[in-house]
Amino acid sequence: MTAVTSHGTADLAVDLAPHNPRELLLRNPFMAASGCFGYGEEYAGVIDIQRLGAFVSKGITPERRAGNAMPRIVETPAGMLNAIGLQNPGIHGFVKKYPTLWDSWAVPAIVNISAEAVDDYAMMAAMLDEQPGIAAIEINVSCPNISRGGYCFGWDAEMSAEVTRAVRGVTTLPIIVKLSPGASDIVSVAIAVEAAGADAISLINTLVGMAIDVRRRRPLLANETGGVSGPAIKPIAVRMVYQVASAVRIPVVGMGGIMSLNDALEFFLAGASAVQIGTGIFVDPGLPIRLIDELSQWLDEEGFSSFNQIVGLANVGFRSGDPHLFRFREASGL
């Protein structure tokens, strides 16, 4: 696959798995985020999905899930809460349909996997390794670890690394580990999953939130809590991308509230080699495709010949591998 830019002259291509022989080459750094783009086909008649850098599927689980009761979404200030409950056909139902469909597509398709036990992650990854049409696996570690009393995998560096190692052991597919913003020390988690064999890191998943229905005197979501996404969380996401990008040497994929080229550039300059768009697609389905053209034009105007030149430009410690300096500055001075 060679890089194709439709407008402008700058090279938009980016490899998200430079250390993996199977590589993960994107034509441009704009991806659709997990849970916000179904399995790609939902948007096939709406936008030219083949132009995307890549898309990530809805989270797949070991068994089929009916999802949570309604209501599943609530709007919050400049954002939304969702508690879909991972409604999906399960890995077995999934492999019957999508790998073959995606194999005929030009756009790289990435499968997002969620589980509550390390073995289940590995089981799904092993099944996906044999399938056609799959460009990479994104591991969602924002799940409760049953064997640890439901403590979230993604809050703990060692637990996140364990999942990564297990998946790495069963597949040569590029692996992106998607971090949870609930981790106090996101940098330690990032360093641990890098060491455990992740090809790239994506962040951030939603932050756990809640809204109360004052009239009915109960939480608005049937599930009580949900995940906050959208512009409201952008400053938190940019900060975490900035920190992680200066601490690891593998590519970082940023997301959280991207609604415009300026938002995407914040992530790129902070050190993201690509971005995912989730809630922004709900609000404006044409957004990711439009951003490809806008980025291309911006790079030309600013005199860059390649997208890679802007990654990390605003990040003094970008890929310095020294997380501690930054962590200290962050906690002080607020």
Place this chain on the structure above:
Amino acid sequence: MTAVTSHGTADLAVDLAPHNPRELLLRNPFMAASGCFGYGEEYAGVIDIQRLGAFVSKGITPERRAGNAMPRIVETPAGMLNAIGLQNPGIHGFVKKYPTLWDSWAVPAIVNISAEAVDDYAMMAAMLDEQPGIAAIEINVSCPNISRGGYCFGWDAEMSAEVTRAVRGVTTLPIIVKLSPGASDIVSVAIAVEAAGADAISLINTLVGMAIDVRRRRPLLANETGGVSGPAIKPIAVRMVYQVASAVRIPVVGMGGIMSLNDALEFFLAGASAVQIGTGIFVDPGLPIRLIDELSQWLDEEGFSSFNQIVGLANVGFRSGDPHLFRFREASGL
């Protein structure tokens, strides 16, 4: 001091330190948040500050601080980022002026203290214990612990408890510990500070965030990172209050993005015995006073004779002291 409600018939009074003989009796559950109300005097000519339930001072540190370079604030979607850098006269400068001034006021004044070492917290608390005009101490644990490489006190249950114990050891003043939302496991921190002698818990402080100036290719804030406040963080705050209120038996003070009575009621129904308003005062200085009257009217309309009756109404596990059930549900099902 007896409870006075200016409108309506419902009793709005609340005691935030029911286990402390010095008690912390508020006429109503509306407080001004630290860093958003100066030392009270700034708003003295603007609103009737004496009607507030209480107010919390700007964070005081062991030494005087000039604060960060500019810019110190940036607007974010439905919120703002601040990195003031704790500009304050230091505890010695503070005690020269404010305790005497406040002693002549009817409104309870609470001092917020910040430090980077356990001893410094204790030193400040000991000094405050002897002063007039101080109703309580709010401990801000969202600070880096110098002796632990800058790891934030508030992210760790034991470190937060240590600060609480040290302060408890030197003062009989009511102590409110203000938790950091950066803690992965906020419930453990809450339980630990309760055990260490806190009279009440307040939450949440700001979330660490960042914004990038795309044109200048550097972080917008001179300090790079700052704290996110305002409506954007409300769902996260409500969730944490809900969780903490069901896990501890001491009063919980909620805050984060309150802009209306409905917002305040979300916190009360989630289990907050009082709320603080920060960013909302910037946007609408009359807000906290207006909310007193609106709450009073709402309680009458809904047939409650006392504010205390609504605390925790939407929280099934309110003060059950069983944090684990909830923690599990939270991590699952997103």
Place this chain on the structure above:
Amino acid sequence: MRRQLAQVETTGTSREFESQVLAVDHTMGDAILLTVSAPTTVVQRLNSGQFFNVSCRFPGSFDPLLRRPYSVYRAHQQPSSLTFLVRPFGRGSAWLAGRTPGERLEILGPLGNSFVIPPRAQRLLMLAGGVGVAPLVMLSDVAVARGLDVVFVMGAADAAGLLPASELRGPVEYVVATDDGSRGHHGLATEIVGDYVHWADQIYACGPEPMYRTLRTVADTHRINKKPGVQISVERGMACGFGACLGCVVETRRGMIASCVDGPVFDFDEVVF
């Protein structure tokens, strides 16, 4: 007019367009009729029951963030435009109801499936609860143009909340009920709908969830051999509008179904309340 009843195509034809407010008319209570320009391709392939997702904020603001779905009340060919019935309720609809002619709106659609008039149906009964009247007005227009018989039952809190009879076109029997008895039957619309159930070949309903629960009882009481069929339009909070987020599902006998693509119109007997 026949073209409006062609088989529904959902996502394949859905698209975003910038629209201009053409007119704002006051109608039932505080609700307004908002007429906005729309591409001819959109207006021509539209079916009754479909809806559009409208941005309810000004450019540069992200609050409120999500688009709001509005059913089509009427579509017009000259000029190519759509009319929505908007009741100011929360912050999105209040913003929308405050627009003035000439202002621009971002609109996405048409979305969703549509009401179906079975080939041999001649007698159509429509049941509207409050602002739920919107999609039934378009459906009624279509039925009248086809020469079908329509009985239109509407319920509202008071007389001001009722659709003015002049808004229904052609020979439609219009029966009303008000909670306060200020016009028509004193009580719920569901209390009078039973009178027409045996007459009707097909029933259509759009209103709040409690209305559907009462309708269930009415239907169970009056229908002997599961006829006539009932089609209802269900209201769910939505995010994407394309079946991608699964935030808007309706529990049916077939499982959790996205109401933005396989709804908002559902076979009443399929839905689990």
Place this chain on the structure above:
Amino acid sequence: MRRQLAQVETTGTSREFESQVLAVDHTMGDAILLTVSAPTTVVQRLNSGQFFNVSCRFPGSFDPLLRRPYSVYRAHQQPSSLTFLVRPFGRGSAWLAGRTPGERLEILGPLGNSFVIPPRAQRLLMLAGGVGVAPLVMLSDVAVARGLDVVFVMGAADAAGLLPASELRGPVEYVVATDDGSRGHHGLATEIVGDYVHWADQIYACGPEPMYRTLRTVADTHRINKKPGVQISVERGMACGFGACLGCVVETRRGMIASCVDGPVFDFDEVVF
């Protein structure tokens, strides 16, 4: 008119009021003059250089969240009102510039200190950069009413960005500069201001930060014994407007000073750039 120069009281008199847009007039470039109603008590105690914090969003929306500060361009007694000069720039000002007469706005103020005309000053030099012209227009009005001599120097990108001469009232010498040379001096306003420095008893400036940096050189070159004094109005992002958040500080020889209460007007020599 003398009343407008009474000693400034800041927080004690500041208050929030709901205001109505009375007029929107087009002026320099895409900037507008927004005239809004204000209580007489507010208008009467106002001083030139003071500002108001205006909500730039519709009710129910929290984005953009913070109020925007706008200097008073002119105050009117009949009807009691204020005029702001608003240049659509980002999302807040673009929203504000899009308001139409009759709409309501939430306004907080007056805030801040004000320009001071020293007792014996007779010759006032004003230096305006772009939209920074706003507070100097009010100051110029006051000076003219007092019978003082005013030289008003303004710089802008091009002729369209200049304040029309007709907007300055009374006998004011108006000298302009444009970056593109389309009117007046071809270059920066700071390049011609030197000609008047020795003439002036007092200098007032309001414009972007780079203008102040150039002005520093001009002042250092032309001023022999630290006269005339220079008062500048400094622009800082603000949150509270009452000195409570310390988000708007200006670094001065006296330390970090809140520009919302002890500014926006500063003695130029005090400010550390």
